[in-house]
Amino acid sequence: MPLLKYYCKRFGVNLEIEETIIEEMILESRRHYPKEFGGILLGRYSDNLNTAIITDIMMPIEYDNSRNHFRRGNAGVKERLRLEFNKKPSIIYLGEWHTHPDSTPDPSQIDINTLRTLSQANTVMIENPIMLIIGLKMKQYNHIFYTIKNKNILSYE
Ligand SMILES: [Zn+2]
Numbered sequence: 001m002p003l004l005k006y007y008c009k010r011f012g013v014n015l016e017i018e019e020t021i022i023e024e025m026i027l028e029s030r031r032h033y034p035k036e037f038g039g040i041l042l043g044r045y046s047d048n049l050n051t052a053i054i055t056d057i058m059m060p061i062e063y064d065n066s067r068n069h070f071r072r073g074n075a076g077v078k079e080r081l082r083l084e085f086n087k088k089p090s091i092i093y094l095g096e097w098h099t100h101p102d103s104t105p106d107p108s109q110i111d112i113n114t115l116r117t118l119s120q121a122n123t124v125m126i127e128n129p130i131m132l133i134i135g136l137k138m139k140q141y142n143h144i145f146y147t148i149k150n151k152n153i154l155s156y157e
Contacts, residue, residue, distance in 0.1 A: 006156035011128065011149050014051040015156050017043075021057060022143065028059060029099045029136055036070035037063075038098025040077065041130055042084055042091050052130060055091055056084075070098045095130030095147075105133040105144040107153060115148040 004022070006015040029037040040058040045051065058080055062073030084091035096114065100106075107115070111131060118129040134143040145156040 006145055008145075008147060008154050008156045010152075010154050011147060012050070013128070013147070015054070015130065015145055016051060017054040021054060025057060025097060025132075025134065026136070026141055029134065032065065033099075033136060033138075034067055034101040035065045036068065036099050036101060037065060038070045038096060039072060041094045041097055041132060043094045044089055044091055052094060054094060054130070057097065067101060072096075092126070093129075094126065095132070097132035097134065099134045099136040101136050102138075103135055105135040105142055107131065107133060107146060111146075112153055115146065115153060116151060119148045119151075 001018055001020045004017050004019055007013075008015070025039075031037075039060050041054050042056040042058060043052060043054040046053060058077070060072035061075040064071045064073075081093055095118070111133065115129060115131055119127055128147045128149055131146045132143060133146065134141050147154055147156070
């Protein structure tokens with residue numbers, strides 16, 4: 001399976017993810033289609049900090065969703081993050097992912113607010129959380145990774 005690579009020009013940071021991880025998200029999200037679905041992105045930064053490497057995802061244990069809304073609960077998150085952090089190298093929380101059924105992967109105002117809140121939360125270990133949005137259609141999908149820097153929402157290409 002290929003390694004997918006993205007670059008955020010205005011941030012100067014790369015992002016890498018195995019295609020199998022995206023396919024895992026699509027597979028699970030199709031079971032919830034046409035409702036939104038999502039979860040957490042796990043991974044690490046390269047030693048020189050110029051590449052975010054997404055190594056895994058966490059499916060939510062509890063969540064609230066509809067055709068145009070998804071909110072995950074916090075059940076099990078702390079415990080999972082503790083386990084991941086004890087791995088070598090440490091795996092940490094990198095951000096959030098969710099679907100936009102029958103729609104485009106553009107961030108809604110709620111998504112933008114979520115990124116702003118995350119980037120300021122002291123429970124999150126990173127200043128530039130990642131948000132993956134998947135525009136999920138019946139037979140196909142397209143996806144865009146976003147991050148936030150100095151309150152600006154930036155996309156990876
Ligand atoms: Zn959204």
